[in-house]
Every structure is written in structure tokens, then in C-alpha cells.
Amino acid sequence: MNDPGVDAPISDAAKDMEHDPYTHEEQQEEEEERDFLDPSRWWFASTACPLIAGTFGPMANAFSICALGNPWRVYIPPGNNEVRGQPIKDPKWLIAINAIQLVFALMANMSLLLNMARRLSFAIAQPITIIGFMMSSLLLISLVSVASTSTFKVPPQSDHALSQAYYYAIIAAVIYFIIAGLMVVTVVGAYRGHYEKEFRLTVSQRTLMLQTIAFMVYLMVGALVYSTIESWNFLDALYWADFTLLTVGIGSDFTPLTHLGRGLLFPYAIGGIVTIGLVVGSIRTLVLDRGKHKMETRMTEKKRERVLNTIDPENRTIQIGRFSKVDFSQKGLSEAERREQEFYVMRNIQTAASDRRRWMALGVSTLAAATLWFVGAVVFWQAERQQGWSYFVALYFSYTSLLTIGYGDYQPESNSGRPFFVFWTLLAVPTLTILISNMGDTVVKSFSNFTIWVGSLTVLPGEEGIRATLIASFKKITQGNVLKRDGVEVQQPPGLIPRGENTSKGGRGQTNHPYETEALNRIAEHIEDEELEEAAEAGKEGDDLERDIHFYHFVLIRELRKLMKDVDTSPPKQYSYNEWAFYLKLIGQDEGDPNLHRAPPIKVEQNRKIGAAKNKGANDTDESDEEKTTENNSGAVESDAASESHMKIGIGGGGGELKQWSWLGTRSPLMGNQNEAEWILERLAATLERQMAKMRKQSKGEPGALERPPVSMRELRKRGVGGERSEREKKDEDEGGDVEGQGGKKEV
Known part of the structure; x- marks a missing residue:
């Protein structure tokens, strides 16, 4: 839904909500579900590929400028090496073709950025981008191929060598070819x-590309300034600027000797560190957060499917972990107890998927850093053969450079080693940023927890004592995952007991689930506020329904204010089942109402097992909800979202077509791309908007109906909370009736 803007009246948006209050919400839910279920490779094609192209394109442009602005070959005077070689002027045809490829590359990069800024359409921009990058790559490949032949008067003649510009051209050609291929995939x-045929890049992702462009410009301008001040070759100055701004400090022969150069170093180095910090921060908050979230949601979905496929209908068990099999029978449970056991199974699936994602991310980032280290060492080893480097020396140099130790005892001196060093160190920035972040989530966190555990056994014993700590640690090792509420181990909820333990608790006739008591206590916190005077006045006049509606609106507003504080917490807040039940009650989805829910989506394999068990009459298989599976899965496992049933129910006194869901289905609030606070906040806000729309209709005298809200003072006072009941409520109770009823309507 588009923002009405300043010129459009706000009432237009209100009318839209009145006419079809569910359209926007359902469309957004469907978009989120498609994005969640869509394979990660298409997220990579739609978002990661353009982001990589927009980030590395400017880098390749900078290397193309280096290749154009400097000769490709040098003459080596007797007794000198190629670093101190004298430039040989390039042929005019090489300069002309080199300039043409740079024009192609700049046009392609500009077209890509305009498309990302929505200044140029996808259909026009992408052909320009792909053709431009590809033509630039092919032209550079042709030039470097010709330049490496003997007709160009380069080695095997011992007094000639290829310059740094030649190797910058090779690097630029490779980058252009890769990003052109990525854009083809997009x-x-x-x-x-x-x-959609447009980039789904956020403002922050575009900011990362702009910061990369700014850093490359800053690097090039600094090299140009210092090449003038210190009388250096421009490419040598670029090499100096690179290891200076990245704080490698390898003790090169290139150090500022003039007072002006040393004076400018103060602001130049500080500015470079700030720019690098911005890039690193963007990589951490954007690439890592988005990548982590996408990977975790996909792993959660796969883990969920695996767990559902472990349901054993004969023995009524479910495998929620490698060493943790629990009873999963919904026979004899109340609706709230059935939902609670599903919730904690889903919570354990979440935890297991999150742990697996963190360690897998650490493995991938470690592999990337190791590849950068070992492959980089191979290149330096070959490039610095004339210096007599062994592979171990190259490995040592690569390691000290990656960690910015910079002893300075070894440094690249060849024309091929220095350009590769510049490119290699620029790759090291995002690689090490990701590795360090993943280590913080896993290794550092594990070491911190281990330190706390050792402290609890030695100098800082916990409240339960050393013996209890050892027993709890032994159970965690031997039993694997345990169910937790708010991060604290508790007794299992009814119907979800570890294999081998008794299951005597629970019954379908059992009432007063703990979530009901907690919800009433939480609602009662709002009962004494001064803002409820209007609701109280309405109650005195005998209009209990109007009083309850005022009270319901006030509770919604207060809870929205509380939730806003949870949205930006890090790590994202996870709510207990009782808290979830309270918020769902506020939006009209009572966890105790079976009409709002569906059974866990058991897959095809389980249908076959259940059918076989029925035919054999094994274990007196009951006709519980877990056996009411979707029969329309013909051979393939269908998304359970596709088989969700529809029903007409009210949410927060509204009305509309909603879809039943299970905590173990893809429509579960614990799945998808929103954190829990965002999910609840969005639904509460939509509920309040619908309530306001109904109030506007009432104030205008339009036909409609006011419904008893899911949260009311009437209910509290029936339970003895919140003061005296009105005369109408007492009369209603004495007569054994329910004036207007729970969920009853009042015609306006």
C-alpha cells in the first residue's frame, strides 16, 4: 500500500481500511510467505548478485583506470629489477582499445547504479550493464593476451618486463567477467x-555500495596526491595508500619523506580508517544480518520438515533432537495444552536450527578466510620467485598481512605481486569481518559460557550449588536438547514428556490453563489507570459493551507501547507460550478455541504409516487431530501453507477471512522473516486500526455491529478482578444468561 503522502488526505487510508480491512494484511502475509518459501538461490539472484556487482564494479573501474593511465611494459636497466624499470610507451592502438573498454565499463556501472536508484528501468539498464561489463572484459582479455606475446617485446627478452598496469588489467578483466555473469543470473x-523485475535492495544496501565507491575514490585520490608530493609512480603510491589505510604497515620502501607528505598523513590516515569502518559496519549490519536471517529461516524450515517426518503414530513419539525423543500424543489434552506442546516443539526446532546456522556460518567463513590465506600465499610465492620466497615464507607473509600485524620483514617487490596485494587486501576486509562476527556468535560465546560454568564450580557457585550444576550439565550432555521457557529449563508441558517417563497429567476437561491466569493478571494491571475513567463512566450508565470496548482499546495501546521497546532489542526477544497466548487473545485468536487452529501438518510418509497402523489395528491408534492429515499430497510433499483451511472469524472485534494455522506449520509466527516482536506489533496495530474504523462507522451512524472484544472488564470482574460488577452484570449472572453474550453483537 502506497504512502498517502502529504497531499493525499489521511482519510483515504482510513476508508481503505474500512472497505477491506484485510486486503493489505493478507497481501503482506502472502508476500512474506513467498519470500520465506522461495529457495535461497533466488534470493541470491535477486539481491546478492546486484549487491556484489554494485560493490565490485567500482573497484574494477578503478583498476581499469590504473591499466589505462600507465604503460604496460618497462625496460630493466642492468643491475636493477623490474620494480625500478623504466616505462616504455604503449602503442596507440593499445591505448585506444584500453580507453574504449573503460568507457564500456563506466557506462555499465552507471547503468547499474541508475537502475538500483530506480532512475532507469530494468529492461533498459540490464542489457547495457551486461553488455558493457562483458565487452570490457573481452577487450581487456584480448589486450593482455597480445601483450604477453613476444611481438610486444616482453619476456623471454631479459631486459623487458610487464608493468603493474598490465596485471591491474588482468584483475579488472576477471572482475568484469564475473559480475557480468552474476547479472545474467539476475x-x-x-x-x-x-x-519482480527490479532490485529489492534496501537503502542500507545501496549505502554499502556508495561507501565502497567513496573508499575507492579516496584511495585513488590519495595515491594521486602522494605520487605528486613524494615523486612516486602512481601505482606505487596506490600500493602505499592501500597498506596504509588498511593499517597493514608492512614497512615498505615507500614512506613519506617530505614535511608536506608527513603532515597530510594525519588527516588522510584518519579519514581512511573512518571510511573503512563505515564499510565494515555496513557489511556487518547488512550482509551478515540479512544472510544470517535468510539462512536461519531456511534451516528452520528444513528442520521442521525433518522433525515432522519423525512422528511415530504407533508409539506416539517425535524426534526433536539427535538424542531427544519425546512423547507426542494429543489424545486427552485440552486445546491449550495441545497448542502448548506444539509451541515448545517448534521452539526447540528454532533453537536447533539457529545453533546449526551459527556453526555452519562459522565453517563457511573460516573456509573462505583459509582459502584467501592459502591461495594468496600461492600467488605471492609465484610472483616473488626472484626474491627467493618459499611457499612457507609466502604463507607467513600472507598471515601477518591478513591480521594486519605487518612485521615488514617481507614485502612484495614484483610488478605482479603489488597489484595482487592491493586486490587481495581489499577482499580480506569483508572476509575477516564476517569471520570475526561468526566467531563472536560461536567460539567466543562458547568460551564465555564455559568460563561461567567453571566459575560456578569453583569460586562463583550458583544458588543451587555445585552438585546441582554438575547434574544439570550431565543431563544436558546425555539428553541433548531440553524444552525451555524464557531460556530456563522447566518441566515439560502436558503431552510432551521425555520418552520413558509417565504422562499422567492433562485432560481435555481440564480448565484454567496457566496462560489464562497470566493473561488475566496482565490485563488487570491496566484496570486502575486514570485513562479508564471514560470506560468506567460508560459502565455506570449501564452500557457494559461500550465500557469493554473502551477498555480493550486502552489495553491495545498500552501493549503496543511495550512492544515497541522489544522490536529493536538484540538479540531479538523470544516470548514464552503464556505471553504468546496473551497477545493472540488480544487479536482475537484464543489458544483455547479449537475452531481457530489446525492439526500439525504431518507429511505424506506419515499418512502411509497411519494408514498401515489402522489396517493392522496396532496400538489402538486414536482419531486425534494429529491423524487428520492432508490427503491431497500426491507423491510430493506439499507446503502445508497451501492446504491451510479458511474460516470466517473476528480478530479484535473485526471480521474477515483468515486462515487456520498450527505452531508447527509455515504460517506459524515462529517461522518467516519477522522477529516475534515485529509480528505481534504488526498484528496488534492492524487490530487497533480495524477497531478505529468500526468506531468511525458508529460515529457516522452507518449500519454495522459492535462485538464483544476478546478482552473485557466484564470477564475480569467475573473472576473477581478489577472492582465491583455493574448491576447489569449481576442481573445477567443471577438470570444465568449472557446479555449480548461473549462475542455478541449490538446493532448500531
Whole structure:
């Protein structure tokens, strides 16, 4: 839904909500579900590929400028090496073709950025981008191929060598070819309908690209200034600027000797560190957060499917962990107890998927850093053969450079080693940023927890004592995952007991689930506020329904204010089942009402097992909800979201078509791309908007109906909370009736 803007009246948005209050919410839910269920490779094609192209394109442009602005070959005077070689002027045809490839590359990069800024359409920009990058790559490949032949008067003649500019051209050609291929993947995915024909990059992602461009410009300008001040070759100055701004400090022969150069170093180095810090921060908050979230949601979905496929209908068990099998029978449970056991199974699935994602991310980032280290060492080893480097020396140099130790005992001196060093160190920035972040989530966290555990056994014993700590640690090792509420181990909820223990608790006739008591206590916190005077006055006049509606609106507003504080907490807050039940009650989805829910989505394999068990009459298989599976899965496992049933129910006194859901289904609030606070906040806000729309209708005298809200002072006072009941409520109770009823309507 578009923002009405300043010129459009706000009432237009209100009218839209009145006419069809569910359209926007359902569309957003469907978009989120498609984004969640869509394979991660298409997220990579739609978002990661353009982001990589927009980030590395400017880097390749900078290397193309280096290749154009400097000769490609040098003459080596007797007794000198190629670093101190004298430049040889390039042929005019090489300069002309080199300039043409740079024009192609700049046009392609500009087209890509304009498309990302929505200043140029996808259909026009992408052909320009792909053709431009590809033409630039092919032209550079042709030039470097010709330049490496003997007709160009380069080695095997011992008095000639290829310059740094030649190797910058090779690096630029490779980058252009890769990003052109990535953009082809993006275009193919868009035209196959996997996503819209526009980039789904956020403002922050575009900021990362702009920061990368700013850093490359800052690097190049600094090199140009210092090449003038210190009388250095421009490419040598670029090499100096790179290891200076990245704080490697390898003790090169290139150090500022003039007072002006040393004086400018103060602001230049500080500015470079700030720019690098911005880039690193953007990589951490954007690439890592988005990548972590996407990977975790996909792993959660796969883990959920695996767990559902472990349901054993004969023995009524479910495997929620490698060493943790628990009873999963919903026979004899109340609706709230059935939902609670599903909630904690889903919570354990979440935890297991999150742990697996963190360690897998650490493994991938470690592999990337190790590849950068070992492959980089191979290149330096070959580039610095004339210096007599062994592979171990190259490995040592690569390690000290990656960690910015910079002893300075070894440094690249060849024309091929220095350009590769510049490119290699620029790759090291995002690689090490991701690795350090993943280590913080896993290794550092584990070491911190281990330190706390050792402290609890020695100098800082916990409240339960050393013996209890050892027993709890032994259970955690031997039993694997345990169910937790708010991060604290508790007794299992009814119907979800570890294999081998008794299951005597619970019954379908059992009432007063703990969530009901907690919800009433939480609602009662609002009863004494001064803002409820209007509701109280309405109650005195005998209009209990109007009083309850005022009270309901006030509770919604107060809870919205509380939730806003939880949205930005890090790590994202996870709510207990009782808290979830309270918030769901506020939006009209009572956890105790079976009409609002569906059974866990057991897959095809389980249908076959259940059918076989029925035919054999094994274990007196009951006709519980867990056996009411979707029969329309013909051979393939269908998304349970596709088989969700529809029903007409009210949410927060509204009315509309909603879909039943299970805590173990893809429509579960614990799945998807929103954190829990965002999910609840969005639904509460939509509920309040619908309530306001109904109040506007009432004030205008339009036909409609006011419904008893899911939260009311009437209910509290029946339970003895919140003061004296009105005469109408007492009369209602004495007569054994329910004036207007729970969920009853009052015609306006």
C-alpha cells in the first residue's frame, strides 16, 4: 500500500481500511510467505548478485583506470629489477582499445547504479550493464593476451618486463567477467518470474555500495596526491595508500619523506580508517544480518520438515533432537495444552536450527578466510620467485598481512605481486569481518559460557550449588536438547514428556490453563489507570459493551507501547507460550478455541504409516487431530501453507477471512522473516486500526455491529478482578444468561 503522502488526505487510508480491512494484511502475509518459501538461490539472484556487482564494479573501474593511465611494459636497466624499470610507451592502438573498454565499463556501472536508484528501468539498464561489463572484459582479455606475446617485446627478452598496469588489467578483466555473469543470473531469474523485475535492495544496501565507491575514490585520490608530493609512480603510491589505510604497515620502501607528505598523513590516515569502518559496519549490519536471517529461516524450515517426518503414530513419539525423543500424543489434552506442546516443539526446532546456522556460518567463513590465506600465499610465492620466497615464507607473509600485524620483514617487490596485494587486501576486509562476527556468535560465546560454568564450580557457585550444576550439565550432555521457557529449563508441558517417563497429567476437561491466569493478571494491571475513567463512566450508565470496548482499546495501546521497546532489542526477544497466548487473545485468536487452529501438518510418509497402523489395528491408534492429515499430497510433499483451511472469524472485534494455522506449520509466527516482536506489533496495530474504523462507522451512524472484544472488564470482574460488577452484570449472572453474550453483537 502506497504512502498517502502529504497531499493525499489521511482519510483515504482510513476508508481503505474500512472497505477491506484485510486486503493489505493478507497481501503482506502472502508476500512474506513467498519470500520465506522461495529457495535461497533466488534470493541470491535477486539481491546478492546486484549487491556484489554494485560493490565490485567500482573497484574494477578503478583498476581499469590504473591499466589505462600507465604503460604496460618497462625496460630493466642492468643491475636493477623490474620494480625500478623504466616505462616504455604503449602503442596507440593499445591505448585506444584500453580507453574504449573503460568507457564500456563506466557506462555499465552507471547503468547499474541508475537502475538500483530506480532512475532507469530494468529492461533498459540490464542489457547495457551486461553488455558493457562483458565487452570490457573481452577487450581487456584480448589486450593482455597480445601483450604477453613476444611481438610486444616482453619476456623471454631479459631486459623487458610487464608493468603493474598490465596485471591491474588482468584483475579488472576477471572482475568484469564475473559480475557480468552474476547479472545474467539476475535477469534470468526475473524473466522466469521468481521475483519482480527490479532490485529489492534496501537503502542500507545501496549505502554499502556508495561507501565502497567513496573508499575507492579516496584511495585513488590519495595515491594521486602522494605520487605528486613524494615523486612516486602512481601505482606505487596506490600500493602505499592501500597498506596504509588498511593499517597493514608492512614497512615498505615507500614512506613519506617530505614535511608536506608527513603532515597530510594525519588527516588522510584518519579519514581512511573512518571510511573503512563505515564499510565494515555496513557489511556487518547488512550482509551478515540479512544472510544470517535468510539462512536461519531456511534451516528452520528444513528442520521442521525433518522433525515432522519423525512422528511415530504407533508409539506416539517425535524426534526433536539427535538424542531427544519425546512423547507426542494429543489424545486427552485440552486445546491449550495441545497448542502448548506444539509451541515448545517448534521452539526447540528454532533453537536447533539457529545453533546449526551459527556453526555452519562459522565453517563457511573460516573456509573462505583459509582459502584467501592459502591461495594468496600461492600467488605471492609465484610472483616473488626472484626474491627467493618459499611457499612457507609466502604463507607467513600472507598471515601477518591478513591480521594486519605487518612485521615488514617481507614485502612484495614484483610488478605482479603489488597489484595482487592491493586486490587481495581489499577482499580480506569483508572476509575477516564476517569471520570475526561468526566467531563472536560461536567460539567466543562458547568460551564465555564455559568460563561461567567453571566459575560456578569453583569460586562463583550458583544458588543451587555445585552438585546441582554438575547434574544439570550431565543431563544436558546425555539428553541433548531440553524444552525451555524464557531460556530456563522447566518441566515439560502436558503431552510432551521425555520418552520413558509417565504422562499422567492433562485432560481435555481440564480448565484454567496457566496462560489464562497470566493473561488475566496482565490485563488487570491496566484496570486502575486514570485513562479508564471514560470506560468506567460508560459502565455506570449501564452500557457494559461500550465500557469493554473502551477498555480493550486502552489495553491495545498500552501493549503496543511495550512492544515497541522489544522490536529493536538484540538479540531479538523470544516470548514464552503464556505471553504468546496473551497477545493472540488480544487479536482475537484464543489458544483455547479449537475452531481457530489446525492439526500439525504431518507429511505424506506419515499418512502411509497411519494408514498401515489402522489396517493392522496396532496400538489402538486414536482419531486425534494429529491423524487428520492432508490427503491431497500426491507423491510430493506439499507446503502445508497451501492446504491451510479458511474460516470466517473476528480478530479484535473485526471480521474477515483468515486462515487456520498450527505452531508447527509455515504460517506459524515462529517461522518467516519477522522477529516475534515485529509480528505481534504488526498484528496488534492492524487490530487497533480495524477497531478505529468500526468506531468511525458508529460515529457516522452507518449500519454495522459492535462485538464483544476478546478482552473485557466484564470477564475480569467475573473472576473477581478489577472492582465491583455493574448491576447489569449481576442481573445477567443471577438470570444465568449472557446479555449480548461473549462475542455478541449490538446493532448500531
